[in-house]
Amino acid sequence: MKSFNKPEITNLSCKSLVNNNSVDFQACSCCLSVNSNRSANALKPTCKHSNMDTGQIPHHVSCDSVCTVLQHCSLRATHKGKPLMENVSPHTHGSKCDPSSHTDTTGQTVGCTVDWTYQEGADIGPDAVTVTAVVRGPARCLLLGERPALNCLARASGIATRCSQLQAAAAAGGWHGEVAGTRKTTPGFRLVEKYAMLVGGVAMHRQDLSGMVMLKDNHVWASGSISEAVKAARSVCGFSSKIEVECCSAEQGREAAAAGADIVMLDNFKPQELHAAARSLKTEFPTVLIESSGGIDPENLSLYLSPHVDIISLGCVTQGCPVVDFSLKVQKPE
Template sequence: MKSIPLYFSGQGQQEAEDTGSECPSDVVDVGVVEPKIEPPATQDEDSASSSVSTATGVAPVSLTISGGKQYKYNPQWERAFPWLQFEGNVMFCRYCKAEPHLAGKASSFVLGNPNLKRDTVTKHNASKKHIKCRDVHIIKSTKEHTGTVKSAVSWQNNFPSPYSPPLTMTPPECDLSHTLPPHTLTRLAREWLSEDTLNFDLAGLCVGSREVEARLLCKTPCSVLAGSPFFTAVFTELGCTVAWTQKEGAQLGPDAVTQAAVVRGPARCVLLGERPALNCLARASGIATRCYQLQSIAREAGWHGHVAGTRKTTPGFRLVEKYSMLVGGVSMHRQDLSGMVMLKDNHIWASGSITQAVREARSVCGFSSKIEVECGSREEGIEAALAGADIVMLDNMEPQELHAAAQLLKEEFPSVLIEASGGVTPDSLTGYLSPYVDIISLGCITQGCPVVDFSLKVQKPVTFSKPCP
């Protein structure tokens, strides 16, 4: 095979000594005459086998020669290493170039590294100086934006489209009662009535079965009405009718008292259903009101991700609470353990590692279910994304740490959804808003949520006084 001489210009290259991994897409076999190797001019911790000319700062060759093989730059590396740039036949690190005082001005990835091998890129990605430069660069880019509504607007306006598109909720114009199976409404109504009246209704003797009319009054202004299908189901089970004067999802008020519905039926049946129906409506409307408030905070800040609930619901009452989230305009998150695979810290500890847990979960959930992994650090988030998680939950992080980790994950894994969770409250929500966060979940949507004050008032019968004789 005829030798092809290749010559270098003042570049100390020691790739022949580099025993790093070789990818088929990086290498082409050629016969070469070994060039004369000069001692390296500069070296750093990233690649002791590569250097650049101190005069020009770049290398004039586009190939790395080692052991009779040509190493070419592979643009696909940039998908795995978003910090990587290729200019003038050399590779740069944009984090290290932005922080040369930390990376070292003579760093090969600041001046330009001509050692076009995947192994060189991998070693730099794992080097301590690169990681420090990356963290400082990310923190600088997010620090000035944390904690204010104004910053969230600025973030969203400048958010690059290749990441996640805005997520939208079901329009309030939809009739959300159509999501509730009729037989489920009937079953719940019967269970609630049976719980409240196990045996005799002794007070029913006093009122009998004469027809009465009762008005449903809301006494908490600016509340969102939710739970009307459940309220109606209770009275339907008792042979009563409900005529709503306010629509599901309507904001009641601003008057101190607002009439929402009229219930008609036998007196003892209206009173049998009063407390179960009011309990459900008060709880559902309280959740919907809080959800509406949280969603308003996020939208006013210009953030278009998902505000979401959690599985921290009242046993036996989850359907009502999840439905109330829909009415309030937020995401319900997963309905139950079967709805999506969520690997929490206990799953990870019990299985041994994030990678192992994701692999085993994927073997049974297949393509039809997403896998979410709870992570306490950006390192765990990277491991989860590399293992194939669809959603990375950054749990119990302070806002600044969260934003830095979320940006890093989004840049390296654009298709992975990022969720923020743990300790988020209505007062602190704005501090967690970020264009790199797709979901913010809050347990306070269902835990410790105030209820809305409703009452049902039976109208007194009209009586006429007898005329005087």
């Protein structure tokens, strides 16, 4: 076989919020790569990042600076994604982004700037086309980063929009508990999706398995009983971690609370059954948190609002969530 020298690869990365204030876009399976041994402007998607590796199509793009506008082209939405857009870079190095200050220092470092017309978390509104930002920088860098950045912005803004709608619906019903997401997130993309929940005003629930002990039905029956499962979990995690138990009946909820569970999840209850079980458990165990989950969506959320329920968690926050349509348009020179 003909041998090939391993080419030097520069990964297109996008750094966003959280641990150490940054997350490499490579973990999100949304990368493109540039093969520096070929044409300087050759675009080379890689199999490693879920794209076909052809490396045969040269994209001759001028490196002159251009101005582009980022447009929102859909219905009312909650804007989320400044850390994503401001850090699109054809380099693996770059400044960390502090989304709380909404700066574009990283974009400036790599030769691109982003001027936003909306604050993150703002309601964009129902206009057909709305300019949300102006991006300036070398054409090659902008075109390389366009699709990965728009994909993330569309997905994250869609989640933030749904979360905002759910939170507003709960507040309109006079409920003062926590609407929460779940770990039913896109593999490799949880960090961004969990952050989008926060932007939309919804609690993350657990970030990962270390966030809290959750004993679901399989864990319980593998231990023999709810009481035994809670006892075993407490012996391992000690007093510093909360224990939540998934229960499918009021009797199981009572057993879990009596065994020392901090949170009792009433799973797949019908609304009337939920209200009765939650009231009974709160009366007997006033310090135990009650969570409702399973089968709850934006259409029936109001039926599950109860003064005896502290948390409502919904998988629909991420699963089947519609995206928000964004596009990047190059402005013609005047």
